[in-house]
Amino acid sequence: MSLLDDLFRAASAAREKAYAPYSRFAVGAAVATPGGEIFAGCNVENASYPVGSCAEAGAIAAMIAAGGRRIAAALVVGEGTALVTPCGACRQRLREFAREDTPVHVCGPEGLRRSFTLGELLPLSFGPDNLTNDG
Ligand SMILES: O=c1ccn([C@H]2C[C@H](O)[C@@H](CO)O2)c(=O)[nH]1
Ligand SMILES: [Zn+2]
Numbered sequence: 001m002s003l004l005d006d007l008f009r010a011a012s013a014a015r016e017k018a019y020a021p022y023s024r025f026a027v028g029a030a031v032a033t034p035g036g037e038i039f040a041g042c043n044v045e046n047a048s049y050p051v052g053s054c055a056e057a058g059a060i061a062a063m064i065a066a067g068g069r070r071i072a073a074a075l076v077v078g079e080g081t082a083l084v085t086p087c088g089a090c091r092q093r094l095r096e097f098a099r100e101d102t103p104v105h106v107c108g109p110e111g112l113r114r115s116f117t118l119g120e121l122l123p124l125s126f127g128p129d130n131l132t133n134d135g
Helices: 003-016 055-065 088-095
Strands: 028-032 038-042 073-077 103-108 111-117
Touching: 003 028, 003 038, 003 055, 003 073, 003 103, 003 111, 028 055, 038 055, 055 073, 055 088
Parallel strands: 073 103
Antiparallel strands: 028 038, 028 073, 103 111
């Protein structure tokens, strides 16, 4: 079984647990560390709508809490027929721990629809390197 399969399974399982009573749009996400550890998350909405969080944020939080610091690959599972790519805020969240060439796989419930690099989704990005002062 491939890393892609493992990411898809983890994200799909998290998506089953999504708390999305307002949008009724369940999303699951998973990230893999360079060592092959996988962390997943789902969207968690709130009666105060802006307080809700994306699936990607949950997956990244799980990785950080477990001591992970780098994302080697990410995957999102949405629904409907359109591509559910990470929202703008989540592209930036991924950017903190990933590189321009890091793959971001976009799936529907049936499986992979398209793969991007993070650089394609967030070109000319601002990241941690911009804040280092070593010339
Ligand atoms: O990549 C995405 C796109 C949307 N959502 C969530 C946010 C909200 O709960 C619902 C509808 O936007 O889907 C995610 O979690 N990840
Ligand atoms: Zn998002």
